[in-house]
Amino acid sequence: MRSKSVIFIDAGFLLAVGGTQVAGTSLRSAFTVDYRKLIQGVLNLAAEHSSLEVLRVYWYDAAKDALFTDQHKKIGLLPDVKVRLGRISFNGAQKGVDLKLSLDLVGIARHRAAEVAYLMSGDDDLAEAVEEAQDLGMKVVLIGITDLSQRLGVASVAEHLALRVDSIITLPAELITSCFITSVAATPRPTPAPGPAHPMITPKPVPRPTPGPGPHHGLSVTSTPTPSAGLRSTRSDSDLVYSSGGLGQTPLPREESVLHVAFDVGESVAKSWYGSTTQRDLNELLADRPILPIEIDRVLLADCAQRLGEYSTDLQGVRRALREAFWAELDQLM
Structure with missing residues (x-):
């Protein structure tokens, strides 16, 4: 079988770091993303690094009840992209995303479907899966987003994970700035759908908390x-x-x-x-x-x-x- 590479993207990580760099926050409603251009940029970086054909891009995100949103459907229809969804719990936390990514990483390594894996994530929970994939003969390369204020030179990557990958490469800064666009207006948007009147509510001052014990x-x-x-x-x-x-x-x-x-x-x-x-x-x-x-x-x-x-x-x-x-x-x- 011809040697190939595979790309694993933790969307929560990529969107949080990219959004923070461009819009100043990870709040997804504060920015829009050109997903086609962003994913193509990741594909180009992987091709330049290893010159291997890409098996596919795995895009991991979370959604209510693990159901595809319209945006997930658009991403999933891009060539060579497979969307894998975890679910969002009652308290807003992602569930199952890291597990799906870990299982796919080790599974592809075990079946020798790819020689090199490119990983976009910062979560140290993936460190064990990285080491198991390496033991099966796969190289694992971390793709980061440059942040020179960090000791590792990349944003929001756990050192525990960084120490276990084979190497670290970074996305071009111009790719992030061109794909992430701030979408913040001066005032809130009008309510889009008709419904009961919602008059403006006069803000009430919040009492300052009682000082703690020490x-x-x-x-x-x-x-x-x-x-x-x-x-x-x-x-x-x-x-x-x-x-x-x-x-x-x-x-x-x-x-x-x-x-x-x-x-x-x-x-x-x-x-x-x-x-x-x-x-x-x-x-x-x-x-x-x-x-x-x-x-x-x-x-x-x-x-x-x-x-x-x-x-x-x-x-x-x-x-x-x-x-x-x-x-x-x-x-x-x-």
């Missing part, structure tokens, strides 16, 4: 500052930790810098959400205030983890700052 994992939650120009002006990028699933060997940043990043992320997500939502969704959000929908909360945490690492994002003071900054920025926008 320090928590090195970060005091008793002194959460409000976002201010003075705080923003003192940040240095050297104060930040960039990590996903184990990258961060750098010491934790100072409390002020950690909270600054949290406020930064909260404000950015609020701007992106406000400019990509409908008036009806905005009114529903305000009606439930101060509770945030799961999908917004997950974006806040995911975007913060890209900049600070999951360890810092787990701190209660950071989570409180994310949510306070989101509401504060939304009040300013309205």
Whole structure:
């Protein structure tokens, strides 16, 4: 059999990193993607690297009840692309995506259907599958997105995974900037379908949380500052930790810098959400205030983890700052 390559793309990873670089957030409604051009760019990169014919591209994503959306159908109809869907759980988490990718990677290696696998993901849960595929004689090459602020030089890739692949290559920066387009307007879109009237709801101030009992994992939650120009002006990028699933060997940043990043992320997500939502969704959000929908909360945490690492994002003071900054920025926008 003629030697071939195969490409595995974790869509959640690719869209989150690409969206964050171009639109400043992983919120999918904040950007549009030219999927045909993006996938062709990945195919071109793999062909340049190994000169092997591509068996196919596997595109892994999640959807409600694992049912194809219109966008998934369009992607699945592209030549040599197979869409594999996990499901979205009740709390908005992806389920089954990593398992499907791992099984396909090892299965193709076992059947010797491809000699080289190109993997676009940052999840350290895939490390064992990578090693098993290598033991079966397959080379595994990680495709990353350049981020020179990270020690590995690529964005949101766990060191545990990076240490196990055979090599790392990166997508051209111009491919990301040309395929991801910000779609944020100055105001929410009108409600598209007719229905009951949804009058504007006057925002109510959110009471600040009662200070916690004291320090928590090195970060005091008793002194959460409000976002201010003075705080923003003192940040240095050297104060930040960039990590996903184990990258961060750098010491934790100072409390002020950690909270600054949290406020930064909260404000950015609020701007992106406000400019990509409908008036009806905005009114529903305000009606439930101060509770945030799961999908917004997950974006806040995911975007913060890209900049600070999951360890810092787990701190209660950071989570409180994310949510306070989101509401504060939304009040300013309205």
